[in-house]
Amino acid sequence: MSSKTRNMLEGLVKDTSFKWLLGKQSSFDEEIEEMGRSPSAGTNWIPELSPIANVVVRRCSKILGVSANELRDSFKQEAFESLKQPSLFARNFLEYCCFRALSLSVGVTGHLADKKFRRLTFDMMVVWEVPAVASQALLSVEEDATVSLEAFSRIAPAVPIIADVIICENLFKMLTSATGGRLQFSVYDKYLYGLERAIKKMRTQSESSLLSGVRSKREKILEIDGTVTTQPVLEHIGISTWPGRLILTDHSLYFEALKVVSYDTPKRYDLSEDLKQIIKPELTGPWGTRLFDKAVSYKSISLSEPVVMEFPELKGHTRRDYWLTIIQEVLYVHRYINKYKITGLARDEALSKAVLGVIRVQALQELSLTNAMRYENLLPFNLCDQLPGGDLILETLAEMSTSRELHRSNKSKDTGSSPRSRRDTNNLVVGEVVVGDVNPLERAVKESRKNYEKVVLAQETINGVKMEGIDTNIAVMKELMLPIMETGNWILSVLYWDDPMKSSVFCLVSTFIIWRGWLVYVFALASLFSAIFMVLTRCFSREKLMIELKVTAPPPMNTMEQLLAVQNGISELEQNIQDANIVLLKFRALLFSLFPQASQKFALAIVVAATMMAFVPGRYLLSVVFVELFTRYSPPRRASTERLIRRLREWWFSIPAAPVVLQHDKNNKKKKN
Template identity: 65%
Template sequence: MALASRTRRMLEALVREGSLNWLLSRRSSFSEEFEELESSPSAGNNWIPELSPAANIVVRRCSRILETSSSELQESFNTEASDSIKHKSRYARNFLEYCCFRALALSTQGMGHLADKKFRRLTFDMMVAWEAPAAASQSLINLDDDLSIGIEAFSRIAPAVPIIANVIICENLFEVLTISTGGRLHFSIYEKYLNGLERVIKKMKSQSESSLLSAVRSTRGEKILEVDGTVTTQPVLEHVGISTWPGRLILTDHALYFEALRVVSYDKPKRYDLSDDLKQTVKPELTGPWGTRLFDKAVLYKSISLSEPAIIEFPELKGHTRRDYWLAVIREILYVHRFINKFHITGIEKDDALSKAILGILRVQAIQEISSSSTVCFESLLMFNLCDKLPGGDLILETLANMSSSRGLDWGNNILASGGMYSISALTTVLNLGVMFGSSSNNPTEAGLLVGELAVGEMSSLERAVKESRENYKKVVLAQETVNGVKADGIDTNLAVMKELLLPVMEVGKWLLSLVYWDDPLKSLLFSLISTFIIFRGWLGYTLALTLVLIAIFMVVTRFCNQGRPLVELKVMAPPSMNTMEQLLAVQNAISQAEQLVQDGNIVLLKFRALLLSIFPQASDRFAALLVFMALILALVPSKFMLLVVFWETFTRYSPLRKASTERWMRRLREWWFSIPAAPVVLETQKQKEKDAKKRK
């Protein structure tokens, strides 16, 4: 009892002192600072009436970082911003963005800004304030609640710090971070993500500053981005023919290196280049013992510099997450160099492009650290991978290249006067993190590369391209869902569906055959006369054009007539089900028919070979004379009359006047064809070929 009473008195004392206020209250940083602002005698001077309380607090923090007052920030914004940006309906949000971009540009200059808890809280509160920036929207958020942010605020503020997010992948990153919170990002998860970023940045810096591959990397100043195979429980295997070697795999910003493990040390590293244009191919691959293809856990690298592809396997008990991760990061480096080579990007712009790829890989590594889910799509978090996947991704890269080349020309002249109107660049962020490139030893500010992908109050051309591409991608996803829904299993079922779909074409074909065979002489005669007139007058092109117009009119009329009606489904009569034996017999029959078709095709080719080589001289002479006759016709007869003759020959072949002669000539043609011998063929094995080669030597 004495112990219990003593414990109770100690807890009561802690409560009186305020030491347990964090347990007894869920007050946000906004609430505390708002109370401090109310009690301050100079509160009126730092209060912007157009802004909400949350936005005022964020602007106040930004003014402290910039060592100025809120009113002076407002005066600077009014001076630098255009009239459209200062429009009353958008003034609060645009002014808030202006303050945020300026404060973030200054805050990120320190190397340890990600570890600063105040910086983390500031960036999150910027997003909170962005959702309700105007004074009229102050009731939309409760500053005492557990605050969270939506995708729009994250997509607008987070890319202003390129290490946190990127314009192209920010929506996918937000979905990954909010997968367990219903589409709203809470500060706890956001802080966990920044912690992961801080750790992977330290890891990359320590690896790049180490002696690992120092002799090889020094020529290009390559930075190590990832290392694998150093832990015995997670080996990396390289397959060469039927042999397999364990080793260490290293990815830099220019190449992939593999060091085979010997008894006590590593062998000389093999370099698989990713920067030069060597027609590289990087794709998933199946591996297995003795060259079999069983396990989907490997990456294949192929280029014109290698005599045979390199296959690197990432063994794991379940799934292929390691392989997917390595495939994504290898492709990211490959794709960024393809982007650089395609648009001939050099100098500091090249370093900026590499910075984007490096930051993307760091973000993926951070997500790997904080996420236990194995369903993360790594390609969707890497911008160059995503551009390769998205419809219109090439347009995004083209826009990015144009922005990169125009920064020094268009923006560089005005940036000193309007430094807060743009976010910082990826290269500036990487340099602030302490990573130097070979060509970026100069100050990027002097080269004009001062701004990133965001501008205050405006949607950049890159954002517009990304938005359009995402809208198109949604359409592709919906279309693909319909495709997956109509896929049927079984050859017989698919043949039944195809037969039903081709039924109109088959009916048209039957109608044309009936005209060709003169089943109804009157219709065939009328069709022949009309077609002859069209061909003779040269109206065939107009006829085809009219047909296309009629099809288009049919589509438009059908669209308007079917509005509001349920979609008409294609009804297919399902074929009778077959047991296993019947299915095997059907497959065997199909294979036999395919084999017969291949044999017939080979016989035709061999007979033509015999004609060309004059194995049967009499038939070859006739064939040569026929070729000369056809050549004279092609050279002398106008194409209109040639087409007319071909049409007459085809559509009058089985007319009552020509039917008997046609049958007689077709019989003679078959007899002539059957009389032509096939060219000889000798089948030899590889061993016989090698023996013959040795005998010749």
């Protein structure tokens, strides 16, 4: 050991520097004193690292069975030059040691139950923020050491059960909902303890005799509900309802109807096959009414009618939401497996990713966190279904699974390859994590989250402009439609020849454009001018990101006036639908010659139009039609146009509508009875 190193260690021991740095809750005090007294301390002390980073590296070296200096030599041999730069060396070397130690530790059964392992993973996160010898003063001297999101996101996913890259940020936000965005060890320790309990529960259920004869040995039981008689699960099929027990595995959903002293034969709803399943929230209620939002609807091509599972509870629908998301998670992971044709060990890894997601949710439920839990944000395949670019995340995940399969096959052929770390192109990979960099999956998740933040910001603006009251919304719509209405009024003015000079010029210019076949270029120029307008607006309105729409608020309406407005709106809508139905029924009458004289004229008009379209060039035909329509209300043609329109209306009103006969569905009558 060099004299400089020995003097530093002796100074730390004498001055109790770690106690000053980390306070009374420090988990490093005894170890730093032991390192100072040990004759082999020099082999476990890296001068570039902060004191607490040296302690963590020493723990890692004990797990790996090598000294810290040997780890440094291995890192220098395996890592690329970009990872060994002085400014990056401390953190990259720390990650290398941590990832190697964790990849070995997680192979030990029951590692979550080991208090030393739980403390080690947390200390790794603490140290990750202050890895270099120059950064040790950044630690708080008044508070217990806490962990940031960035540190948690780098270390936690190295232990698959603790966190997943896809949901890591959402998980951290849940764990720190009551601690100001910094993770405390007490919360982290309770979370890991909850994970251990959830794993034991799943293992016990899966090894039990539940669903014997129906469930395969490889199926893991994830959740059971309805075992308590006061909180059964109700299965609705048509008008029939059965109370019973609901069981979810990583392949299927099972329902066992409750008999007098036992359960009936389980019904199996397969989630692993491509049966076009649709799982969504559903409303239920007595006698077919839709009152309570506490159920899940399951549809598939293998069922003649949908099955509804109801989860009764006094307040809210938390129980239903939980079951909805975990059922969807199993469905989504199998869709992913089927889409990308994942097989072998990669298939088991995908199922494990979904199973671990459910276990994490179960562990978080025991923490009694202050914030309401959004289950879909904590399950990786659920989250990919809603994130922008979630399909790209799954595609990257599939590519990484294929790459790992190839690496395993190559590794089995090449016995000389290192079992602990490997160099992929420009990266140093330990297990499934990359030292000093992010893997492709992390990169895809970060890109997706950036896009998601834009969606959230856009949604906030949408929520901010939602108005209450029909009259207010109509006023806003009128203001928004004002430019279009003004343009429409100008076109009508030209069309009705209110100003003969303007109408004549417009008619001549438009006819010339159509005749020359330049109509496409006109639309292209209009689009180009729109783009130029947006660019100029962006350049000259940098301070104003959004132009506010000013709307004159209508006079306030009381409840009765609002109800009358709704009733009038519904009446107008009904009238419009009736008018549309009459038009369609009249065309049906013309098509089936219920009024032969009108049908003959209509057929003749269709033949003439078809002949002209077949033999007259398009631009000539369009020019003639435009001139004919545009000059109808010109002074010379106005009188004849009015007579023609009157005759057409009289002809249209003389056409009878096709008859309509309403038939009642007999099945609906049976269901009502």
